[in-house]
Amino acid sequence: MDTLRKYLPILGLAAFYVLVMALRKAGVLTSYYVQILMFAMINCMVTLGLNLINGFTGQFSIGQAGFVAVGGYTSAAVTTLLLPSSVLVPALRPLVFLVSVFIGGIVAGIFGYLIGKPSLRLKGDYLAIVTLAFGEIIRSLIRLIPQVGGPRGFSGIPRYSNLLWIVLFFGGTIWVLRNYIYSSFGRACIACREDELAAGTMGVDTTKYKVMAFTIGSAIAGVAGGLLAHLLGYLHPDQFNYLKSIDFLVYLYAGGAGSMTGSIMGATLLTILPEMLRFLSGWRLVIYGIALVFLMLFRPQGIYGGKELPFLIPKIRRPEGYEGGQ
Amino acid sequence: MTTPQETSRPILDVRNLSIAFGGLKAVTNFTLSLPEGELAGLIGPNGAGKTTVFNMLTGIYAPTEGEILFRGENLVGKPTHDYTIRGIARTFQNIRLFKNLSALDNIKIARHPRITYGLVPAFLRSRSVTETERQVEEECLVLLEKLNLLPFADTLATNLPYGIQRRLEIARALATSPKLLLLDEPAAGMNPQEVDTLADSITWIRKEFQVTILLIEHHMQLVMEICNRISVLNFGVTIAEGQSEDIKNDPKVIEAYLGKGGKVA
Amino acid sequence: MRETLQLLIYGVQLGVIYALIALGYTMVYGIINLINFAHGDLVMIGAFVAYFAAELLGANFPLAIFLAMLIPACLSVAIERLAYRPLRDKPRLSALITAIGVSIFLENFPRMLPFIGPNYRPFPMLIPFKNFTLPTGAVLNSIQIVNILVSVALMVALTYIVHRTKVGRAMRAVSFNKDAASLMGINVNRIIAVTFFLGAALAGAGGVLYSMTYPMIDVLMGIWLGTKAFIAAVLGGIGSVPGAMLGGLIMGICEVVATALYSELGYGSGFVILILILLFRPAGLLGKVKIEKV
Numbered sequence A: 001m002d003t004l005r006k007y008l009p010i011l012g013l014a015a016f017y018v019l020v021m022a023l024r025k026a027g028v029l030t031s032y033y034v035q036i037l038m039f040a041m042i043n044c045m046v047t048l049g050l051n052l053i054n055g056f057t058g059q060f061s062i063g064q065a066g067f068v069a070v071g072g073y074t075s076a077a078v079t080t081l082l083l084p085s086s087v088l089v090p091a092l093r094p095l096v097f098l099v100s101v102f103i104g105g106i107v108a109g110i111f112g113y114l115i116g117k118p119s120l121r122l123k124g125d126y127l128a129i130v131t132l133a134f135g136e137i138i139r140s141l142i143r144l145i146p147q148v149g150g151p152r153g154f155s156g157i158p159r160y161s162n163l164l165w166i167v168l169f170f171g172g173t174i175w176v177l178r179n180y181i182y183s184s185f186g187r188a189c190i191a192c193r194e195d196e197l198a199a200g201t202m203g204v205d206t207t208k209y210k211v212m213a214f215t216i217g218s219a220i221a222g223v224a225g226g227l228l229a230h231l232l233g234y235l236h237p238d239q240f241n242y243l244k245s246i247d248f249l250v251y252l253y254a255g256g257a258g259s260m261t262g263s264i265m266g267a268t269l270l271t272i273l274p275e276m277l278r279f280l281s282g283w284r285l286v287i288y289g290i291a292l293v294f295l296m297l298f299r300p301q302g303i304y305g306g307k308e309l310p311f312l313i314p315k316i317r318r319p320e321g322y323e324g325g326q
Numbered sequence B: 001m002t003t004p005q006e007t008s009r010p011i012l013d014v015r016n017l018s019i020a021f022g023g024l025k026a027v028t029n030f031t032l033s034l035p036e037g038e039l040a041g042l043i044g045p046n047g048a049g050k051t052t053v054f055n056m057l058t059g060i061y062a063p064t065e066g067e068i069l070f071r072g073e074n075l076v077g078k079p080t081h082d083y084t085i086r087g088i089a090r091t092f093q094n095i096r097l098f099k100n101l102s103a104l105d106n107i108k109i110a111r112h113p114r115i116t117y118g119l120v121p122a123f124l125r126s127r128s129v130t131e132t133e134r135q136v137e138e139e140c141l142v143l144l145e146k147l148n149l150l151p152f153a154d155t156l157a158t159n160l161p162y163g164i165q166r167r168l169e170i171a172r173a174l175a176t177s178p179k180l181l182l183l184d185e186p187a188a189g190m191n192p193q194e195v196d197t198l199a200d201s202i203t204w205i206r207k208e209f210q211v212t213i214l215l216i217e218h219h220m221q222l223v224m225e226i227c228n229r230i231s232v233l234n235f236g237v238t239i240a241e242g243q244s245e246d247i248k249n250d251p252k253v254i255e256a257y258l259g260k261g262g263k264v265a
Numbered sequence C: 001m002r003e004t005l006q007l008l009i010y011g012v013q014l015g016v017i018y019a020l021i022a023l024g025y026t027m028v029y030g031i032i033n034l035i036n037f038a039h040g041d042l043v044m045i046g047a048f049v050a051y052f053a054a055e056l057l058g059a060n061f062p063l064a065i066f067l068a069m070l071i072p073a074c075l076s077v078a079i080e081r082l083a084y085r086p087l088r089d090k091p092r093l094s095a096l097i098t099a100i101g102v103s104i105f106l107e108n109f110p111r112m113l114p115f116i117g118p119n120y121r122p123f124p125m126l127i128p129f130k131n132f133t134l135p136t137g138a139v140l141n142s143i144q145i146v147n148i149l150v151s152v153a154l155m156v157a158l159t160y161i162v163h164r165t166k167v168g169r170a171m172r173a174v175s176f177n178k179d180a181a182s183l184m185g186i187n188v189n190r191i192i193a194v195t196f197f198l199g200a201a202l203a204g205a206g207g208v209l210y211s212m213t214y215p216m217i218d219v220l221m222g223i224w225l226g227t228k229a230f231i232a233a234v235l236g237g238i239g240s241v242p243g244a245m246l247g248g249l250i251m252g253i254c255e256v257v258a259t260a261l262y263s264e265l266g267y268g269s270g271f272v273i274l275i276l277i278l279l280f281r282p283a284g285l286l287g288k289v290k291i292e293k294v
Ligand SMILES: Nc1ncnc2c1ncn2[C@@H]1O[C@H](COP(=O)(O)OP(=O)(O)OP(=O)(O)O)[C@@H](O)[C@H]1O
Pocket: B021, B024, B026, B044, B045, B046, B047, B048, B049, B050, B051, B052, B053, B093, C291, C292, C293, C294
């Protein structure tokens, strides 16, 4: 029974993949819909990473698109400039892709660390502004690098991403983040959010955990960027301007900060909704704006704030006599 | 192993601790020596600088001058968490629990520095992590039980009655495995009956957890009853120090309290 | 030397506009801790109000700028009442998300209106254009003079209101401590509304002055203008009125100088300066770092 519960999420994800593929084959889903699903999952990943920083650690970062850009450009540079598909035997390509995505994540993480370390001593909204500024500076810097296309954009990136890869990374992100949040590390982060000063007196090195959350969140954004680059086949610095960062912020708080379920719901819903409203052409953004206001007025904590689906909370068996209210 | 000299060395030795906020000298030349196992009191009228002393003893405020020798090591200049890891724990005058977390999670966070698994195992939730987490859960539940808090283990701190919150905060401080426990007005807002129970709990805690305790309290009866020795602060200056009987009859102390129009000892 | 002075003139002219807009951010932040993302869009609305006032009513400069201040100000009060006030006791960031929602609405609704739409429009000449050559050789034009004079007058007026009037005292009290102010009999809701009103009025004026200088307006113009003004507010120390003025000037001058040096630098320069300043003064130039009392 327990083993079944443990593997249920994996089975669910596999079932989801099979279902989408089947519907695609049967012609129910067009490739356009599958594409949107893939975007939704990538957005989920970025939002989950941001949730670790803002939702669980209580910081306020709003420059997430910058880290997506770093990851995307880095991994694309690996597969396009360093090891272009033309010099690779086909069997090696997935491996190179995988490695490039991880490199993108690591480099974004390093950027996150370097930015987080000095700026996390700024309180609250000042941190937000610095992250926003760094995002914009990163974007300006990309414009200055001709090797990756500068202001014209980076084209010719091999389209290695597909539904399978994205589902795997999506599932992996959720799993790893869940494990982190329900570990001693995650509790330290949550303590920083709840009361930084009290956390310090509980022996939590608050700076360390804030920087750690920031680094991990940035790395996840970088991984998502790598997937995005190889899905689109093309990157442009303006894709990652601060309005894009605001999108992630909206996904996060609309879904409910501090809830992984919320991030997944928020990002998925708000990625798909504007696409559904496409027939309204220009009016869809008008409606999107109003919908956002009403959502917050009626559910200020977000769609799923403060709650979590059970499979995202690891169970710990209590000793006999202590089962209590669990 | 332990020579007589070492055992008599005080666990906490504070020398000439001073701090100023702008022009306000909140604490001046605070000196205190606590032998291991002591239960000492720190009293004084409102605004005397008692909480400020605690804030310096936990690294929250940086003293402008002075030394904090804890088990022989000067802690001044270290970050707050280092004070905790070395064995100083505290409660807050205005309760500062992690409000949106359960009582159990509050305690678990205090165990944080004692949990040693690495980041990678945590990401993968390896067997060692699950095992450690199970142990931590058990330890924390046992601690809650000891302090009669077990029924509240899964209640959010913010939903707990006031008295229980105070007790949970003490439990949380104890969960850091301290050598020195600083209690900031634990009796505030309690009725006389609760205060009686609290007095018993504090003496019990000292024995059970083998901690040295420094207690800030406005409730004179409580202080006089349980503390072996008392320091009195007024306007940041120590005006008296000694056994409770002497303090009670010290004219300077009486004046400090009467002068303020506050409570009389 | 002549060029430096010339650049300085451009910088100050741009800087005072940033400062006007930054004031709204800083006042709202100071009073309810909200980054009002919709503030930049009020700048745009101000510009459009002046545009229509001039094109349709044939309004002159004083009337156009008056309307361009009044209408966004009223709109801003309405937005506060409907979208922000209900969330005042809720998690702080939910109000931020509504502000983003309002901003998206304000940018996209006019786009869909047939008489506004998504295209750029040339902004009418509200005052006659005239060049004056200074003794040093630098050139100053009538628009620059009006910009600087109007901005300075508005800032002086605001400073007077904040420091010398009853409303201003109430504003400072509310921003210091809402509950205490309320206990002292101050109508907190009204004071917050006044703050939004004043901030938006300045934003509207900023929109007009900016459009006179760069006479092309569109519905998205408020985004970048707002962002830069916001950076100016942070750089000066958000919550501080003189800080916003100083920050605006610094931003304006830096942007002009950086663009003159290398055009690609113009955009990023403000951000770099912001970061440098925050690293050394974490609360901005004139902001105060609060020590938490335990
Ligand atoms: N962060 C701070 N900034 C400025 N002044 C402070 C700060 N912390 C404390 N003070 C001042 O230092 C003095 C001592 O305060 P403290 O809180 O230590 O008093 P206390 O003895 O604990 O009083 P009470 O019995 O009311 O708790 C007071 O005048 C207080 O206003």
